[in-house]
Amino acid sequence: MGNFLSVVENVNNAVNGFVWGLPMLILLVGCGILMTCLTKFFQVSHFSHWIKNTVGGIFKDDHVTAHTGKEDTQISQFQSLCTALAATIGTGNIAGVAAAIAAGGPGAIFWMWVVAFFGMMTNFSENVLGIYYRRRNERNEWCGGAMYYLSDGLGAKKGCKQIGSVLAVLFSIFCVLASFGIGNMGQINSIAVNMNSAFGVPHFVTGFILMVLAGLVIVGGLKRIAAVTERLVPFMAVIYVIGALIVCIVNIGQFGNVFASIIKGAFGFRAVGGGIVGSGIAMAVQWGMKRGVFSNEAGLGSSVMVHSSSNVREPVIQGMWGIFEVFADTMVVCTITAFSILSSGLVDLNTGKVLSEQVSTALVAEAFSTVFGKFGSAFIAVAILFFAFSTVLGWSQYGSKGFEYLFGRKNSKFYKIVFVFFVIIGATMDLTLAWDLSDTFNGMMAIPNLIGVIALSGTVMKITKNYVDRKILGKDVRPMLSAIAEVQEIHEKEVIEKIS
Template sequence: MREVNEFLTLIDSFIGSAWWFPYALLGTGLFFTLYLKFPQIRFFRHAVRIVTGKYDRKDLPGDTSHFQALATALSGTVGTGNIAGVAFAVHLGGPAALFWMLVTAALGMCTKFVEVSLSHKYRTKLPDGTMAGGPMYYMKNAEFKFRGKKVSLKWLAAIFAFATVLSSFGTGSLPQINSISSTLLATFGIDQVITGAVLAVFLGLVIIGGIKRIAAVTSKLVPGMAIIYFIGAFAVIFFNYENIVPSLAAIFGDIFSGTAATGGFIGANLAFAFNRGVNRGLFSNEAGQGSAPIAHASAKANEPLSEGMVAILEPFIDTIIICTVTGLVLLSSGVWAEKHQNQFEYAEIEILADQYKETVPEHKDKIYRHLNEIEALPTFSGELRVENGKIVNDDITFIHARSFADNITVFKNEGLLDEEVFSGVIKIQNGDVVDERPLKFIGESLVHSAPLTALAFNRGFFGDYGQYIVSIGLLLFAFSTAISWSYYGDRAMTYLFGPRSVIYYRIVYVVAFFFAAFQDTTIIWTLSAITIALMTLPNLIGIIWLRRDMKKTIREYGDFFEENFPGSKHPKFK
């Protein structure tokens, strides 16, 4: 499994984890922020008025209300990124990574405003009467000009649509069910296969109904799950009130230096915190990825900019509010830097070819440089000797989840802790466990993703019951995300292969959803990062190409609003 993860990581290193990707994402958001004169600030109050229905009319074309479109889009973004993604970012880059998630959201508010407005402007009515839109449609239908000549971007639209199909699995299906099943296993002991089977059936029943049923379900799930999650989160933050100020100081104090080692956390430099924060920020709010425009294209509205206004609220709610709350839960509780008893993921095990001690500053510095990809250390190849479950080699260092692993016990088979301990030798090659026997490593190390957030929720007024709030919240968050992404995928399939292809796509989507429930978490997240980047890049090219079209659309909306709502308070659109 580690070899698979390393192959995927290699691919990701050229796109999503490449040094230039965060700059491309943030640079696009910064460009439009300046080019359109800070629309995320100027139009914020107007966006709230639109989503509350102040300017709604029943006779407008479309399938859903502004609020339902917002709820559907939010259900596609508010998911594991807010619970597992924040924990993963802090695990990789420390508290400073959360700051870069917030920066991504602030600029992403403008990016999403642009992409949703353009998607709504160039949406298409399908033969069945439903609306279809998204970046593939504005790439196809908009008039592009290059050096005075008309240029077609249909090829880019096809690339984006294909990437959307891949990302519907990488973003919406696989990581969602994997996080749900992992959390339910840790909290309630429910077998991951059972979780995957039951939820796959429910998923199939919902997505067969199309966008109207999806919108009806998500518009009820989103508010409910937000209330449950906030109650549990603030129960932790207020319980640890003395750590609120230090937590905020950690987020903003290490912005340009990275986060120093503390507890079991080895430390992260600026580059690592920046890259991981931006990537997790994108996974959280999807601004620039081009997914939300597909949901918003179904909203009832004559003017495309009105739906773009609604989209401004998404990154604000999703990342600036919810992810900040999750971050404060993790930091104020202190669990992010502590080692916890857990079952080791094979993909996160690395065995080094020398003995390094966590208590020796020089050794710790070498591990820091190794984990932050500054200077690699030699890995171990040979036999790991185990007696009664305990590793007896004295010439190795066992690393798991970017931390020194302690008190390791090796068990036979795939059972629980009370099963028979293992004795014998285990084959290790280049730091990886390559032995084909079913073995299980249990020990103490840092943890990340949803299990880390569940541990943090236990440090509040609800005590050990806090983990149940995370489990229920994650179930609702992640399941609604999987529902919404199935819609994004079937719109892309409709664009590429026609409406008849959708039924086959939905079958594959549900089957993949089931199998991902019991796969390696690290591999799922790496695959997710690849598909997100593949979808984001063509979308950024498309919206930059249409920058003048966007500015013209704002002027047209100003004329429309003044004509239809004279005397109403509104921002300056020109």
């Protein structure tokens, strides 16, 4: 077994190095820059509008939070956000940030911000395309995601039918694989390690209990997952942010030095032995971007699969929830985590060297312990439990949709059973291998999705302009709501013309 895992690790390292090389990072950030420019910096120019229609709508618009009926297979906008955030706000916000600082220095946080800023519009574009190209299955459930806008959007372009279908299948395969990595084993492993460290609970016991709990929720389908995450996500996010803010406030005198260290480290100005680290900027960029994507998942095409199940009709409305998702995940939660670590004296702000022997979530736990004492490590262990378990629930839906696209809805029960079983494996496997596998599958999943988003960037631009003209500028123009509706209308016109 040891030899097998060694081979898997060697192969994974080779693939991971290729997947997360410079071309991939250029593709990832380049897509976000392209969509930002085509939508005229929508995340900045219409900041007040998307804030008012997302988080603001929770308190003012009943339609945002209203639950659908038992017979209705749709979920509310707020439920779709919570399920998506359940999958994104996970160990990446705690362990991922700590790993980025340890490997890439404080400067990695700057590049995490860059990825998030442009990633807002990548996620926006994915959700716009997801709503626009979604379709109903035989149970009248909405099915949307990269596989559908690749096959029906890219595939509809002249000479692209075959490549659209192939990319849709590849995305679905990578999605299923990624669900076992980032969405299962990596998360469960972090829970097991922290529960063992903080409370002495054996890994297998943690894995078994979580397997049972996951099975009870996941088998119930999307509406049960949404019902759980709707309650769990706001609670866990608020509690963790309050705890991290307390650490930051206690160490507020260090904030100037922390920010300076982030900026200097981002451009390779970290001094070591009187000189400048030549590879500092490369490591900061690579780890900041890798962990940024791991955290907010912009570019993976993952969260669009649950956003597409929303009861919303306007593609841009759900796109704005995608902007808020990345903003909340990285700009808020990841940033607070980073400042908690860097202001706690655990990192040399001049050289970027980690002074503690702890790594991953243990580094964050030590930062919290500087303020809360022994309670700090217990607090992080519980936070990881809620964060990571909710991520497992969200990703089970993503993998299920990918499996459904490949093998049909009736066979998705088989996927759910295997997914739940892998919870035990994740709890007992090596942490490093779990994270490396997650990075590899993330990158492989992102490639076909980003190709689709870039190829359909013109469609996103038209839909966004149409929305801005109607809803913001007050112009009397016809809405672009659904590609299926347009196809049906064209067909109806052809029938009418033939009859007449």
